[in-house]
Amino acid sequence: MPSNSPSPAGGPRDAADTPHGPTRPRDPSAAPRAATAHPAEPVQVSAPSPERADLIDPKPSPALRDQAPAASPEPTPRGYRAVFAVREFRAVFAAHLLSLLGVVVSELALTVLVYDLTGSPLLSALTVALGFLPYLVGGTLFAGVADRYPARRVLVTCDLICAGCVAVMVLPGTPVGGLLALRCLVASVSPVFTGTRMAALTDILGEGDLYVLGRSLLRIVSQSALLIGFGVGGVLLAALSARGAITITVGTFLCSAALLRFGTRDRPARTGGDRGGALLKESLAGARVVLADRRIRALMLLFWVPALFVVAPEALAAPYADEIGLGPAALGLLMCAMPVGHIAAELYAGAVLAPRIRSRIVLPVAAAGLLPLLLYGLRPGMVLTLVALALAGVGAAYIIGLDQWFVDAVPEELRGRAMTLLTAGLMTVQGIGMALAGLAAEFLPVHRVVAGSGAIGVVCTLLLVREVSRTARSTAPADGSRTEVRDGADQHMTSG
Known part of the structure; x- marks a missing residue:
């Protein structure tokens, strides 16, 4: 669809689903309380009698050491x-x-x-x-x-x-x-x-x-x-x-x-x-309720604003290839470079980085994500253009941490409407970004349009990063503790 x-x-759900259901993790203090609610009688452990001490080998034999455990449980994925x-x-x-x-x-x-x-x-x-x-x-x-x-x-x-x-x-x-x-x-x-x-x-x-x-x-x-x-x-x-x-x-x-x-x-x-x-x-x-919330609005804009500007090189790929004298095959590579960078960065962030690290890199990566487009100002050749596009794709890795922030911020009863609005806005701003880039290229050289899109995008994103940081501080608990995350992703930047 x-x-x-x-x-x-x-x-x-089958057995594989059980550990991953949408339930909250148990309170760490719950287990000890349950264990001590009805304390059992103390168990006395007696030392072995002297006449049987010779039967106890403190070091298992090599044969026993080499034996595999009888029924070791499979590791949790x-x-x-x-x-x-x-x-x-x-x-x-x-x-x-x-x-x-x-x-x-x-x-x-x-x-x-x-x-x-x-x-x-x-x-x-x-x-x-x-x-x-x-x-x-x-x-x-x-x-x-x-x-x-x-x-x-x-x-x-x-x-x-x-x-x-x-x-x-x-x-x-x-x-x-x-x-x-x-x-x-x-x-x-x-x-x-x-x-x-x-x-x-x-x-x-x-x-x-x-x-x-x-x-x-x-x-x-x-x-x-x-x-x-x-x-x-x-x-x-x-x-x-x-x-x-x-x-x-x-x-x-x-x-x-x-x-x-x-x-x-x-x-x-x-x-x-x-x-x-x-x-x-x-x-x-x-x-109205979703957009009236300062925190949700700032997070939603952090999805939208970089996407508005990052589509410029894609929208102008054919004119830029013609501007620097590249053929149809090179055009295909230009169209592929940004998705390749995005996929590689997302796989790395999801498979290697811990959730806390993914959360920490959201704002720095979002702020720097459009900087590679400034290389277009040099009117680069094929190789440097591909590098710039791939790096711009890598910049989209901030979204994986932003997803967690967004779902934490939106009340459950508004979640469907908020995420529908998020998707609609994301696709709309990409269409607007492509149209604006094409319009600008009617009056300016293509490489300047892309570089200008990157420069304006960086400024707008920096302002937005500042707003997101402020809303994070204003919504933090009074005691400074972090709210515990509960346990259980478009065409371009989405999502979906």
Whole structure:
């Protein structure tokens, strides 16, 4: 379905899920209290009698030392392996792969189909732009769905809506206007799906490190789609017509819906079940409450602002390649460099860094993440440009720690709406950033536009980092202690 996807539902958890459920860690003081509530009689340990002392060998024989323990318990999985040990997450992950494939292939095939029908580059480009613009509408007006209805029902319904829209696109009689309208509908559903899935992950994985790593895995898949998704779509379009390629995506959406329906548990709605009242009013009210909170607003902007500026080199990759005299093959490398850096940094942060370290690097990495774009001011050649783009991708590693801050800051009853709004804003600012970069490049050299985007972005991010630091201090407990984290990730910077 939309470029991000899991659900909170699922059948009974198996043994692998048990250690990772969304329960709070036990109070360290609870175990001692339980142990001493009914003290047993003291047990007297007597020394061995002198006549039996010769039978006690203080050093085990080599044969005994070499024997393996009879039944040593298997080590508890950690890191990303611990996330995959949760059965419900495996279903969500597989559904995300399928729905993401459906989105990428349908976008590419629909662009080709519209161009074949009209011969208009403008309408073909508009098809791509419609993947961004409706996010704001859908994420703002329909955000209440994420908390108002059970998450599994929302996710499955969204997948079925996407499958239905794509099925109508395939019909030969569907006019171009109808194709664009259906594209808008799919894009409007996407933020609801993504926000609901993000909130549902806290039910499946808890609100601690497993949630952060689960979001990271889904984001890595989304980034990988930029590397291989369009390649798969290109292969399909080489073997099939545009409508034939779109037909395949109907099956991917239906399979995603089936995985979510039968692979996840049915949990109640966050706001107490289906309720009457205007959905639009509830969605807008939730958005006002979320944005009125200074801490949540600052964290949300820290997701959005760097994304607004980091898309400039991607939007202008083709003009920049032409400016420095590179060919189509080099253009492909320019498009891949930033996702490669992002994936590598995210994998390292998730697999190697401890949660406390990931939290500590959020603000420094966010502040420095756009600095590599300043290298464009030198009008660099191929190699230095690839380095700058890869480093800019590495800068997105701050998001993995920011995910934990955000889920800690948002009240549970607002979580679905907050995460839907987060997703909608993230996609919208990326579309705006691309449009602004293209507009600026009409009047200025491309390398200056990218460098200027990096410079402005660094200044804006530094101001935002200062605000996030202030809100962290203002929300800290009076005694200075840190609130304990509870145990149980878009196309570009997301998420999802």
